[in-house]
Amino acid sequence: MKKRTMYFRMVTSSLVRRRSRMVIALLAIVIGATILSGLVTIYYDIPRQMGQEFRAYGANLIIIPSGSERLNDGQIDAAAEFLPDGDTVGVTPYRYETIKINEQPFMIAGTDLAEARKTSPYWFVAGEWPRAGGEALIGQEVAERIRLAEGSGFTVTGTDSKGESISRDFTVSGIVQTGGTEEAFVFTSREDLDELMGDSGRIDVVECSVSASGTELEEIAARIEANVADASSRLVKRVTQSEGAVLTKLQSLIWLVTIIVLLLTMICVATTMMAVVTERRKEIGLKKALGAADRSIVNEFLGEGLLLGVLGGVLGVALGFAFAQTISMHVFVRSISFQPALIPVTLAVSVLITGLACLIPVRRATEVDPAIVLRGE
């Protein structure tokens, strides 16, 4: 029989036939490995999970003209090609013009109202979103300055693109509160504004809401910039940075918890192994009396420890995924994707942690005096 076969037989027999305390060590490793693989799965999935939630913050990517001309629909369609299909929440074009109401100057924005609702979910509208032509949303500030309420009518005057005077009646369908500059605007459909101004396809900015990470957004922006003539694209830093900050905080928290759990695992395994060494002093003394070198004693204990590490790691990978999946379903209400790379990582970490935890106990084992076997203490 090969020495290695006998070694393996001794190590496995000890684990299988003795069980007892080693079960506690195994349990500790399983818990540690489960938390590790579970939390790391969540860690890598969180940006994707949170992406959708973050879209409540509003647009995170804008497209603006870079030439002398404003954007036309051709450019917008070309740019939209670079937005990811499933993860694009809304694409909202805005045309801005200056008009007068009651002889006071205001900005009016013509937009795709259905899309605006998606890209700016945080807008609070008292009343209704416009449903028909001739209806408009007005900002809170506008409403206060010219004393308009929901349902009131007002007249827009000014000059159109060809310099001719215009005048048109609108009805207030709702009043919009955002806490931002939008409150000084009048919003109407693109068609109404185009008709008022007598031309179309003159977009000042397109606001896009895409659920993607900061780097992915930067890539999208770069591609639009490179491929669409006279258009430039950039991130809305205010939004992307706060998303990034939230993610970083969450992820640091996850790391912290993982590291603490692994430390606790290590302490638990080390304590258990220490107790096992004390419990098995006689056996160690006997092996030394039979002529076992310190190296053999070390190899056997470490072998048992590492085998537990591997076993705990394997169980931990499986349980960890189940754990991550459960959390994901409860917290984010969507399923999580399995990271195959976690198998070797979890195994390696479990083995490493167990190995480290065994160092002191194993050392203690080599210090056992073989003379105790005859003494029968």
Added chain:
Amino acid sequence: MNLLELNDISKIYGNVKALNRIDLTVEQGEWLAIMGPSGSGKTTMMNIIGCMDKPTSGTVLLDGINISTENSKSLTAIRRDKIGLIFQQFHLINYLTAVENVMVAQYYHSMPSEKEALEALERVGLLGRAKHLPSQLSGGEQQRVCIARALINYPRLILADEPTGNLDELNENIVLDIFKQLHRDGSTIIVVTHDPEVAEDAQRTVVLEHGLITKIKENERRGLS
């Protein structure tokens, strides 16, 4: 030829002189019994002879090697090669079967061989129990496994500390018969015992008291029966 020579051996624990200037020689092939009351230093002497402890002073020559000056690493190697140990409490590894317990000694010594281990068990009449765990064996059977383990590497010297102390008469006789056979085959045996009957089977009995050899007696049966 002397296999073992103790020259002026003392072992002192604090203010206890466990062994006090002992001189003793054991010939190759001899069967020696050590008797004495509890605490007289028998086990201390066995530990020194068995390379598990070092004397405070004096020299020990085992098979021509001065083991009193070796470090613990080479003592381990000498113990592995030259000594077979038999204990009152058997000290089998409880999670290994009888045959595996014998193979452990081979494993540390050289190469485990299941075939040889089974042959060793056959010699002590335990072939049928080879796959049993120690907990499934009687005291006498456990002691025979312990003997098989002690013999498996053909040690120069067999040390047995109270080998029959935990056995009934029937098993005591089985163990003594094995010792007699070993003696006939030329093994050198040192046996510590409380039992005069057991000592009688050896060729010579050494009596220890308070760490001193107080009597050396040649036995009539001279280990041959």
